[in-house]
Structure formats: structure tokens, C-alpha cells
Amino acid sequence: TRSEYFVAGHPMAGSEQDGLDGADADLFVGATWVLTPTNATNQDAHALTRSLAIAVGAEVIEIEPERHDALVAVVSHVPQLAATTLMDVASEAGDGSAVLLRLAAGGFRDMTRIAASHPAIWPDICAANRDAIVDALDSYVEALGAVRGMVASGDRVALLELLTRARNSRRALPVSAAIEGPLAEIRTPIADRPGVLAEVTTLAGSLGVNILDLEIVHSIEGESGVLVLVVPSARAASLVDALISSGYRPVRSEL
Template identity: 45%
Template sequence: MVDKFVHSDLRATVVGLGLIGGSIAWALKEAGAFVSGRDIEFSVENEALSRKLIDQVGSDEKADIVFICTPLEATVKEIEKELLIIGTKCVVSDVSGVKQSIVEAISDPRFIGGHPMAGSEQNTLMGASPQLFNAATWVLTPTDKTDPQSYSFLQGIVSNVFQAVAVALPSKDHDEFVAVVSHVPHLTAATLMTLASKASDDHDWLFKLAAGGFRDMTRVAAGSPYIWPDVCIDNKEAISKVINQLVIELQELSSLIDSGDKELILAKLQKAQFARQALPIRATRPEELCEIRIRISDAPGELVKVLDVARVRGINIFDVEIAHSVDGSQGILVLIVANIDRELLCSGFLEAGYGVSAHKLG
């Protein structure tokens, strides 16, 4: 079945044409597939058609693969709808952020649960990109009923078309893991924004003090809130468990602060720092990378000038972050590059007149 991709006669259906569905459709189109798509909003269907992200509106009974990219509450219904019209060898997958409830609800061997660990707060078709999943982890949740050929086919699409890294996990494990790294972080960001919003009612200058750290921590709170009630209910056990653990950790930190124990406070923060620095970078192993920080001004063309220092030296940048200052006039540009390029890039920044610091991640 993987040969269908190679010969560009793959037929696919994408149900739900938001950020994820639109990006899936776009990547499939670029790979040469014939893509059908539908959405609850006619205007979205028309936009996808006019932008040539899909070839036709609707479902395709001849599809080789179907992706269900709807909100969680509609996912099972849409999976069942597609299973009724597709052929016996077609594969159906979804992209929902909770897997166990869906996998348990669908026993058909043609269905394989999936969850691409990619996205942004831009959750509409306007934010779609065929490169959205490049090097991202794409979780697949096969069961003992899954046909090996179907799994191999889906894994091939994920790897070859979307350029993602396919990882197989039991659905229960997936839900427990994403509660820690996705669900509770989003709820925490929303809670911090709520606290700040309440405080700003009495102190209108509060948000003017919100520097890069606060903005980075709360960025995901800008995403659509409408998907989250379903996620919270469907994954309530795992989410509640992690929230309780988070509360315990914060209470322990509060006790250390009350006691004035600087050494233990430092030890706790250092442990978090080391864990953060060890977060895997998509491109390579953390121990082979370093972090470079450059202070830049908020001026037209400044970012281009800085990145050009790396370009002219042929240095690849694995990741970029910007930490903004409170007044917005300047910031710290954080670049992740290979250790072997550290000295060359730092000398280039110094020659260009930038202050620079660097340290290894591993």
C-alpha cells in the first residue's frame, strides 16, 4: 500500500479543515494525493477549495486514508460515518488529543488512533502549513485488532508525507503523558492569565510589567478555549492526578519560601533548570547542542541581521526563541545550534557588535 504514495495515486479524505486538518490536506496535496475534504463551515470548505488545499468538497468512498480532524466531541461520530462508506482496505485515523475513549469506542480494525504533537494558538485554516508536522512526534495507538499492513501504511504516510516521527503508544499511556506535557500546562497558563486579569482590574499597569517570561508561559492561553472542556472531561482522571501533583509541588515550594530555606529553593529551581535544558530538540540530541543568547533591539530588520550572521557562515539554527523586555524596546534572542558551531557563531556575533553568551545543553 505504501507504493500508492510513491506513484502519487493516493486518495485521501480530511474531515475538519482547521489548523491541523488544513495542514494535513495541504501536505497530502503537495505529495501528489487526490484530497477530498469537508468541514462544518461552508466558508471553510470554499476557502480550502479556492486555495487548492483540497480537490473536492465531501468524502471519498474510494479513499485510501481518512483523517478525522474535528473537535473531540464529534470525532467518534465522524469516524463511524466514514467507516460506513469507505472500502475494506482504507485506513481511518484521527488527531484528537485524548485517545483512550476514542480507541475504546471504535473496534473496527480499519481505525488507528493518532495524535500529532504539533499546533499553535492559530487554530484556523489561515494558520495551516504543510510543514507544520516536520520532525514533530506523531503518536499512533494501535491495538491487538490493528491490521499490521494498515499500521505500516499509516506510519509510512506520517513519516514520508508529513515528515513526522511516528511513535506507537497504548492509548492509556498517551493520555497520561499528554496530561503532563500538554493538558495541565494549558490549564496552568489559563489560570495564570486569570490571576493576572483579576489583579489588573485593580492595577491597570500590571500588564505593562508582563515581560517575556510571562508571555512565553501564557502563550497557549491565547488558543481557542472551545476544545478544552471536552478534553478535560474525556481525560479527567489523568488531568486531575497531574493537577493534584502540581498543587503539592507548589505547596512544597511555598513552604520553602516561608521557611527562608534558600539552599533548598535553589536546589529545586536548579533541578527544573537541568530538566528544561534536557528537553529533546527535534533535530538532534541535546548533548550535541548549545544555547546562544544575544541582546537585540526592537527595530526593523534587526532579527534578519542577527540571523544573517549564521547564514553567511553556513550554520544551521535548530530552534529560536525571543524573550521580550518589559518596555518592548529590546529583547534576548535565544538560538539553539550545534556545539561544533558555537565558537564560529559567537565570534561572528562579537564581530557584528552584539553581546553574546553561550552554554551547552547537555
């Protein structure tokens, strides 16, 4: 039957951009590509689909369809709805005021970035994965209710435990499934001026240090920020020393 040649799956890649604006020749390089074959899936079709994903540079993982729906609800669908809702709440609170934009620091911008994604696809996604999304939303709403209770009651201990647990979980997120070996995170304050990012990346390149992940955390004032680099732990010390010699103030931690 035709259905046995259908291999369900998709890449976990892309951005808030759509159409040609989001085009990228390396879009799938290092990205996770999920396949959800069943016992009825044709093995040749399965192998062909898997080889196609690998050919474009993706890392293939295979999970059961039901497990897939539950996981993507948590890591993709609910984050989209949370970002959309937070952006809407902030917009109403700001009432079109320019002050909102001035107060919107890097954390807010990072959290709401995906709210800028094309809205037309999301009603269909929510309809297709409705049950899993509702379950994930229920868990999220319950967790937010617990946080509200901590804040309202002034429970500093419980709030600190939550923040610490979340911080540790966030720092433990793998940079890429293709990367093996211990990693280190280097954080260094940087000035908001042209060329500063190029200085650091050029310095790393001259030392043969591969930057596996990079993030810039902006300050509220917009005049400075913190550059966050993830590098192989074995090469971190040389980059830290070079940054110090160049006038930066890096702090290293193991992931």
C-alpha cells in the same frame, strides 16, 4: 471488524491559532506524531497510518494508550489549564488596568500564550482524559504547595535546589527528535529595533550555521531583550566569533 482498522494517534503540533489562521504547509515537519496501536490493530492499517505521518514530515513514536494519556496530561493538558488559570488570576489582579500589560514581561507572555487557544475543544479533552489529568493536577498542586512552603518559610536552599533542577531539566529538553549530535545554546542581548533578528539569522546563514531553535526573551521595559539560539555545537564557535565581530555580546553554553 471495523474497530481493528482504527489506529489511534495524533500529531503534537499546532498553536493557539485556530481555523485558517493556524494553517501552515510545514505544520507537521519535525513534529512528533504519536500512535497508540493495540494487539487488535490491523497491521496494514497501522502501516498505512504510520507512512502517512512520515510522508508529511513527522517523527512517529508509538506508546501504550494508558502511557500516552498520562504523558499528554503532563505535557499538554495540565499546561493548558495552568496557563488558563494564571491568566485568569492575573486578569483579576490587574482589574482591567493597563499597568498589567506594561508589567507583563516575556516570561509571563510565554507562560500564558496557550491560554489564547480556542476554548471550545478543552472541555471535551478534559472529559476524555479526566483521570490522567486529575492525577497530573494533583501532582502539580502538591508541588506548588511545596514551593509555597519554601517561599513562606524563607527556605532559600530548597528553593534554589528546585530552580536549579528545573533549569537543568528545561535546558536538557531536545530541540527535535530528528536532530542528532551535541548542541550549543548561544544567548546574546539585542536591541528592540527593526531588522535585528534578520541581521543575526543572515549572519548565521552566511556561515552555514543551521539555527535549530530560536527564542526571543523580552525585557520588562521592552527596549531590549535576549536572543536565544540553539545550533550544532561544532559550528557554534564560528557564529560566536562572528557575532562578537558584529558588535554583539554572545554567551555560549553546551546543552
